[in-house]
Amino acid sequence: xxxINHTHNHTHTHPQPNYHPPNYKKPGKLSNLLNPxxxxxxxxxxxxxxxxxxxxxxxxCCCPFERKINLFGRTLDIPPLCKLNPLYDEFVGLRFRAxxxxxDVCGEDVTKYIx
Numbered sequence: 001x002x003x004i005n006h007t008h009n010h011t012h013t014h015p016q017p018n019y020h021p022p023n024y025k026k027p028g029k030l031s032n033l034l035n036p037x038x039x040x041x042x043x044x045x046x047x048x049x050x051x052x053x054x055x056x057x058x059x060x061c062c063c064p065f066e067r068k069i070n071l072f073g074r075t076l077d078i079p080p081l082c083k084l085n086p087l088y089d090e091f092v093g094l095r096f097r098a099x100x101x102x103x104d105v106c107g108e109d110v111t112k113y114i115x
Contacts, residue, residue, distance in 0.1 A: 034086050041090040046101040049108075055098040059091050061115040 046052045063080035070076075082088050102108045 038087060038090050041087060041094055044094055044097075046094075046098045049102070049106055052098040052101045052106075055095060056102070056110070056113040059095040061095070061113060 046055065063082035065078065065082065066080040067078040068075055069078065085091070099110050099113060103110045
């Protein structure tokens with residue numbers, strides 16, 4: 001099998017000098033303070049059936065704050081606020097690891113934990 005060599009040179013520039021891709025997150029002071037906690041949550045390995053069930057029961061599958069409120073004939077839509085949690089992605093990953101452990105390792109039915 002032949003090796004693929006990268007020979008393309010990037011000579012073009014973007015019209016905006018401060019352009020960042022859409023998913024680019026600029027690190028800030030809060031981000032730097034939370035990095036050890038993020039690494040801790042990401043490092044949690046689910047190896048116990050009871051702990052996995054506790055994680056799945058504690059971390060909701062969908063945002064509990066999203067609401068539609070009817071007020072005086074108008075509908076107010078409150079968006080999901082969970083994305084404001086700086087550790088949201090890490091908790092979703094932990095819940096996914098717990099669900100995977102229960103279904104793959106323990107062979108349990110996890111449909112009761114899925115919205």
